[in-house]
Amino acid sequence: VASRLEGNLRGSLVFECEPGPGILTRTLLNAGAHVVALESNRSFLSDLESLKNKLDGQLEVVHCDFFRLDPINVGSMKPPVMYSETLFENLGISSVAWTADIPLKVVGIVPQKRERNFLWKHIYALYERSSIYKYGRTELNLFVSEKEYKTLIAKPKETRIYQALSVLWQTACDIQLLHMEPWSSFLTNSRNGGLSIPKSVLLQNDHLCLVRMTPRKDLFANNLTSANSSIFIVMVKQCLAKSKTKLIDKLNLWSCESGKKLLRQLEIPENSTTGSLYPEQYRCLFELILQSNEFDQSWLYDDDCLEDSRGVNL
Structure with a gap:
């Protein structure tokens, strides 16, 4: 060691x-x-x-x-x-x-x-x-x-x-x-x-x-901050709860049918599943969501199937 x-x-x-x-x-x-x-x-x-x-x-x-x-x-x-x-x-x-x-x-x-x-x-x-x-x-x-x-x-x-x-x-x-x-x-x-x-x-x-x-030194560069990082965590958890879910369907649930536009901006195929994105793509996706006014943050609280791990007392 x-x-x-x-x-x-x-x-x-x-x-x-x-x-x-x-x-x-x-x-x-x-x-x-x-x-x-x-x-x-x-x-x-x-x-x-x-x-x-x-x-x-x-x-x-x-x-x-x-x-x-x-x-x-x-x-x-x-x-x-x-x-x-x-x-x-x-x-x-x-x-x-x-x-x-x-x-x-x-x-x-x-x-x-x-x-x-x-x-x-x-x-x-x-x-x-x-x-x-x-x-x-x-x-x-x-x-x-x-x-x-x-x-x-x-x-x-x-x-x-x-x-x-x-x-x-x-x-x-x-x-x-x-x-x-x-x-x-x-x-x-x-x-x-x-x-x-x-x-x-x-x-x-x-x-x-x-x-x-x-x-990473650049973890909090651009739009990710310690204040909004919990949103990023919830987004990733929801997406990967079922990795075969179509990503565009998930995005459309969070917004008013803006998934196609967002995927086009990131050059991600429309038939992509939530389990097909790399970590760096998830970060780019999150940063675009933050910049958009079309996304309803009520999706943050629709997390029934996922427990908040901060509640685990070690």
Whole structure:
């Protein structure tokens, strides 16, 4: 893991999630990173504090569960659950402009039971520039299951796995596969002694994939903003709820028969389905919709079949 990250670490601020006894922590420190160890298990804190005391400010230790940051509809709480605003304030981390260099890198393994919820929660936060993205273009270097990685990078031709998550993450981030590691390398034993690996019908799922997701500098160029990005998310979710739906029919529902005109402007064939558009085409479509006065925004609220993933409390 460190060898895949090393050239990208010197002088960087790194959040290491669930470092445990600090094996990877030491390697990250040796690579020249300033590490903040976010550990939710109290039993590991003393070892990490001991390591911190041997260093000159290069390591911070916080009793915190990164994967439960910023819970929704929760009042007062105590560590390891906390708000990112409290965490960043305590660490003295200030926000930077979105177009500035990467201010923070996150390293860890996404818990399998929370994986899909985590990806949805973070795509909302990224587009709204809230949570950890309030402070700039936070880079994620995370182990995710092979099946979720393939979903994230899926293209329109892969009709069975090309989803709203695929479009939203590819639009927002440069996604890079750093390493693939067999499940057998990880402690995943189930009660019956076998490997506790998430089952997958459509996709191969033999590895955990170390994936780098770097938010794009130009994400909020042109007409997409943190204020209207939720509209873009709803549009993509509605379009890809049924990927074989004719795109022109969807557009005509949102406007007064303006679908044909819009498709002509984008040079998209009239018989195109919602699952045939690439992420960059969805962004262009959204920007044209924003510029048009013919679109009725009541379609935003006609979303009965799709739950708002921000309501999932991690």
